[in-house]
Amino acid sequence: MWTGKYVRSPLVRSLFMNMASEGEAVETHEWYRCSLDLLGESVQPLFVQSNLDSATKAFLKRSVEKSGWLFTQLYHSFVSTVLGPVASRTSINGFLGRGSMFVFSAEQFQRLLRIGPEWRADRLLDLGAGDGGVTEVMRAHFREVHATEVSLPMKWHLQRKNYKVLGIDEWQQTGIQYDVVSCLNLLDRLDEPLQLLRDIRRSLVPNTGRLILAAVVPFQPYVEVGGSWHRPKQHLKVKGKTWEEQVTELSNEVFRRTGFEVETVTRLPYLCEGDMYNDYYVLDDAVFVLKASEESQESAQ
Numbered sequence: 145m146w147t148g149k150y151v152r153s154p155l156v157r158s159l160f161m162n163m164a165s166e167g168e169a170v171e172t173h174e175w176y177r178c179s180l181d182l183l184g185e186s187v188q189p190l191f192v193q194s195n196l197d198s199a200t201k202a203f204l205k206r207s208v209e210k211s212g213w214l215f216t217q218l219y220h221s222f223v224s225t226v227l228g229p230v231a232s233r234t235s236i237n238g239f240l241g242r243g244s245m246f247v248f249s250a251e252q253f254q255r256l257l258r259i260g261p262e263w264r265a266d267r268l269l270d271l272g273a274g275d276g277g278v279t280e281v282m283r284a285h286f287r288e289v290h291a292t293e294v295s296l297p298m299k300w301h302l303q304r305k306n307y308k309v310l311g312i313d314e315w316q317q318t319g320i321q322y323d324v325v326s327c328l329n330l331l332d333r334l335d336e337p338l339q340l341l342r343d344i345r346r347s348l349v350p351n352t353g354r355l356i357l358a359a360v361v362p363f364q365p366y367v368e369v370g371g372s373w374h375r376p377k378q379h380l381k382v383k384g385k386t387w388e389e390q391v392t393e394l395s396n397e398v399f400r401r402t403g404f405e406v407e408t409v410t411r412l413p414y415l416c417e418g419d420m421y422n423d424y425y426v427l428d429d430a431v432f433v434l435k436a437s438e439e440s441q442e443s444a445q
Contacts, residue, residue, distance in 0.1 A: 172196045175413035175426065182388035187395050192255060192410040199249035200415070207417045207424040244277045246415040247328050247358050248431060253281055256408050256433050257324070257354065265323035269315060269347065271340075272330040275301040282326065290315065290322075316343045323349050328358040329414060329429065332365040335377040341402035345436050355404065355434040360414060360427045361390045387411065391430045404434040 176194050183191060254261065266287050270279045273291035275298055283289050291307045292315055293299050302309050310318070325344050331337045344355055363382040366373045380398065384390040395406045414429040 172413075175428070176411055178411050179386075179388055182386055184392035184396060187392050187406065187409065190395075190406050190409050192408050194248075194252055194255075194410045194412055197249050197251055199251065200246065200413075203246040203415060204424060207415070210417060244275060244417050245329075247278050247429065248281065248412055250281050250284070252410070252412065253356075256356065256410060256431060258408070259285070267320065267322045267324075269310075269322045269325045270307075271315075271325065271327045271344075272333075273302055273307070274298050276305045276307060278326075278328060279307060280305070282324070286323070290320075316347065320347070321349045322347055322353060324354050324356060326356045328356070329360055331357065331359050331380075332363055333367060334365075335367055337365070337376070337380050338378060338398075338402055341399070341404065345403050348436060350436075353436070354407070356431065357434060358412075358414065358429045358431045359394065361387045361430050362428075363390055363394070387428055387430065394430065395432070399432070399434055400437070403437050403439070405437045407433045407435050409433070 173196075176196070178191060178193070180188050180191060248256070250261075254263075257263075263285055264287065265285060268279075268282055268286040268289045270276075270282070270289065270291045273279045273293050274295075276291065279289060279291060279302075289307050290310055291302050292310050292312050293302060294312060299309050325347060327340070327344065331340070334340055341355075347353075348355065362385075363380070365376050365380055367376050368374075382390050382398065383393045391409060395409070399406060409430060409432045412429045412431050414427040416425040418424040
């Protein structure tokens with residue numbers, strides 16, 4: 145989205161910004177819209193309505209400001225072109241310190257988990273934590289925070305923030321159980337997404353442990369390997385053409401198959417800092433809070 149930041153005339157800029165703000169109001173409203181009658185009957189009462197809040201507005205404002213740093217954006221573009229053939233997009237962003245993501249605010253996180261600001265638990269595990277920006281939103285509620293990440297530059301960011309970084313094949317073997325595991329926009333980027341869900345279920349504290357999972361809808365899985373994209377080995381097909389239909393399919397088929405049931409779900413924008421071409425990038429997210437189903441807990445005992 146272009147904001148007219150290079151418009152020099154005060155009058156033209158003022159007119160443009162008034163038009164843009166009206167358009168943005170309509171656009172941002174759509175980020176949170178859900179047609180309840182299109183959700184499956186079992187999912188309808190679990191939906192939590194979200195809205196554009198102050199933390200989301202602050203992230204958007206910072207993104208707009210950064211996209212206007214012309215020489216910085218030119219440098220980022222040059223480095224991305226040079227490193228593109230040999231490094232993943234995630235690693236390039238980590239090296240440049242750009243491309244931060246925004247999934248939910250602290251208030252939205254609390255509403256989904258049905259907790260208050262003072263709620264505390266022992267451990268959080270954030271899978272595929274990136275630069276730790278979203279982890280930071282959750283960390284205040286936990287005495288200990290563990291994270292995983294494939295990208296080396298992103299691991300450096302996590303370590304600088306004093307998170308305990310575990311190997312992607314290590315966290316399942318430690319025997320540690322977590323009060324909350326977060327898996328945010330990761331399921332469609334893995335070779336074996338169903339196995340990941342089963343591993344997470346086994347890593348949750350029995351009865352009270354929760355998984356907070358975000359998935360881009362429409363669900364289009366692919367895996368990034370060395371800067372190129374490949375179809376995952378375990379291709380997960382999610383039926384449905386609308387956001388509501390795919391959320392119902394994920395809830396009733398995919399999650400149940402791996403021993404989970406939905407506790408709450410909401411629609412949120414998955415935001416990413418922009419570049420010299422766009423102030424920010426946005427995708428549609430479905431964010432779920434899942435708990436182990438009673439059947440799966442009984443079979444584990």
